[in-house]
Amino acid sequence: MTFSLAIVGRPNVGKSTLFNRLVGKKLALVDDRPGVTRDRREGEGRLGDLTFRIVDTAGLEEATPASLEGRMRAQTEAAIGDCDAILFMIDARIGLTPTDRAFADLVRKAGKPVILVANKSEGRGGEAGTLEAFGLGLGDPVPLSAEHGEGLSELYDAICDGLPEQTRLEEEDEDDEDAEDEAPVEGEVAPEKPRRPxxxxxxxxxxxxxxxxxxxxxxxxxxxxxxxxxxxxxxxxxxxxxxxxxxxxxxxxxxxxxxxxxxxxxxxxxxxxxxxxxxxxxxxxxxxxxxxxxxxxxxxxxxxxxxxxxxxxxxxxxxxxxxxxxxxxxxxxxxxxxxxxxxxxxxxxxxxxxxxxxxxxxxxxxxxxxWNKRVATNPLNRFLQQVTENHPPPAVSGRRIKLRYMTQPKARPPSFVLFCSRTDAVPESYIRYLVNGIRETFDLPGVPIRLTLREKDNPYAD
Structure with missing residues (x-):
């Protein structure tokens, strides 16, 4: 069963760093200054055998609702209302501040499981702040270093204790029965796969x-x-x-x-x-x-x-x-x-x-x-024959350029390969002429078109 966690706390306590650690990617911007995060960002987090939705939020600040900080706080409160449990984070090196105590009351009133995280607790500098966190009355603090990845096993245990129903492992027998129930019956049409966004x-x-x-x-x-x-x-x-x-x-x-x-x-x-x-x-x-x-x-x-x-x-x-x-x-x-x-x-x-x-x-x-359109080789070569009859490539240094055939090896964006002689002598103006002709003939508006020139090896070159 999946569940969601929201990381909340005052600015610059390391919420985005923990978010990046749990999703395994550097998705959220991280900087030393406070207030970097403004919008709430969601990601797919993993910790051990747990998979969950993790939400990074803006730092909680006291401000009027109409101000930018007040709107940021409203986004954080919306994330608190949508999640299953709250990771309330403090800075163990600084210790408790009046702002931490004020927002601890806000989190407590949400009526959801709260996991108290004392970040930046590596070394001796964070011991005092971790012990001081007991005064918030939110349970035992989890000493953690999001930057260095220390304390994640203790965080795993705290999540399992806070959400026992969502984190318990289902028995294999139940999974097998569900798999049998979901198997399509012979003669029935399998449901269509949802369209990828x-x-x-x-x-x-x-x-x-x-x-x-x-x-x-x-x-x-x-x-x-x-x-x-x-x-x-x-x-x-x-x-x-x-x-x-x-x-x-x-x-x-x-x-x-x-x-x-x-x-x-x-x-x-x-x-x-x-x-x-x-x-x-x-x-x-x-x-x-x-x-x-x-x-x-x-x-x-x-x-x-x-x-x-x-x-x-x-x-x-x-x-x-x-x-x-x-x-x-x-x-x-x-x-x-x-x-x-x-x-x-x-x-x-x-x-x-x-x-x-x-x-x-x-x-x-x-x-x-x-952008995903593909053109068959036969129409491409008929197009190539027609455009070369209407406007043949110029002779460079008295030698004619031969355009042999064209194909489309891939789409996304539409990419074409033109096999010809003397690829280095084909003028840019003639390449633009071919690209514009492809766009108009095969109805490819608004997408970039790639045209690569290729020259076959001359068997008599040696």
Whole structure:
């Protein structure tokens, strides 16, 4: 039986470090300064033979509900309400603070099993703080070092004691009976496997409305939003089902020009967003309609194309600008400035009002389908014969270039191989001519197309 744990505590006690330790990956951003984590991040944790859902939360701070810290605290309280048990963490080297005592009362009122964790307890420096933690009245503290992986066996025992029903091992006989019950009866049709969600990364400049748009798709305030620019730091993944279409959407930090980034934490956030883009299948670049298509948007789109991902452009806050002319102007600019993804879908949306979400999801599905498209070899070679008859390759140094045949070895993105003579002599302009012809002939709008030239070995070369 699976269960969920929420790691809570004041800022800079090591919650994200423990989260990374339990999921086995460096998913959450970690830095020495307090308040790095803002949104709650979920992951699949493992400890011994236990598998569970682990939630990293923002540091608990006393603040007004309307402030950024107050909204972060509301996210943490939502994580506490959804979990089965709470890992309440303190800093053993600093000892108990009035903030720890205040939030211990908050955790106690939740009425859920609480596991008290005294982090940074390695060496003698943490002994006093660990002993002092008994004063919270939350049970025996578990001395732990999330950075060095010490004390995880004691944490395993504490989780088993706190959640005996969820952590007990089921008998093998029961598993065998369940397996027999689940086996399909002869003559019955096996149920269809659920469709794998499309991985979508939402990129854009700061304050373009990425988190607001994802919250509207999800139907709840899952991600932290506000008028301040640069709220999102971690790349948070959420599962969304919209109109029956499953999506795994990654919210990312706003990407500014590299020359303007001086803060180390912003560099980490930008790198985390680019990493999410590399693992995505479709990338939605969100543009602020009140500041349409600046140079930074062009840089992001070019980066996505070079990475080989399907692309959808949504201009957000479309309800704030006058209708007419903007979509046409964007289409002309994008086709001119981004010929490598000519025909990319452009969708007007309003993340705040929820307008255009159905068209955005339909564009994502269409781009994903084109990104996975494969073309048979026979139509490719008929296309090659036709384009070479209409416009043969130029003769370089008085010698003709022979284009023999073409095939598509893989998709995601569509990649083609052209076998020809003198690959180093084929002009770039002619390669662009072939790529544009492939895009128009086989209906491949909005995705990067890879064309590799290959030359067969000459048997008489020696």
């Amino acid at each position: 499309i991985k979508v990364a939402v990129l854009g400049r700061p304050n373009a409305g990425k988190s607001t748009l994802i919250n509207k798709l999800l139907g709840e305030d899952r991600l932290l939003t506000g008028p301040e620019a640069g709220i999102t730091r971690d790349s948070i993944s959420v599962n969304v089902t919209y109109a029956g279409i499953p999506l795994e959407v990654f919210d990312t930090a706003g990407l500014r020009k590299r020359s303007r980034i001086d803060d180390k934490l912003e560099k980490l956030s930008a790198a985390d967003g680019l990493r999410a883009m590399k693992f995505a299948e479709v990338v939605v670049i969100l543009i602020d309609a009140t500041r349409p298509f600046e140079e930074q948007d062009l840089r992001i789109a070019d980066l996505v194309a070079r990475e080989g991902r399907a692309l959808v452009i949504g201009y957000n806050k479309a309800d704030l600008v006058a209708r007419g002319g903007l979509a046409t102007r964007l289409r002309e600019e994008i086709d001119h400035l981004l010929p490598q993804v000519k025909g990319v879908p452009i969708v007007p949306v309003s993340g705040l009002m929820g307008h255009g979400l159905d068209k955005l999801v339909a564009a994502i599905v269409s781009a994903h389908k084109v």
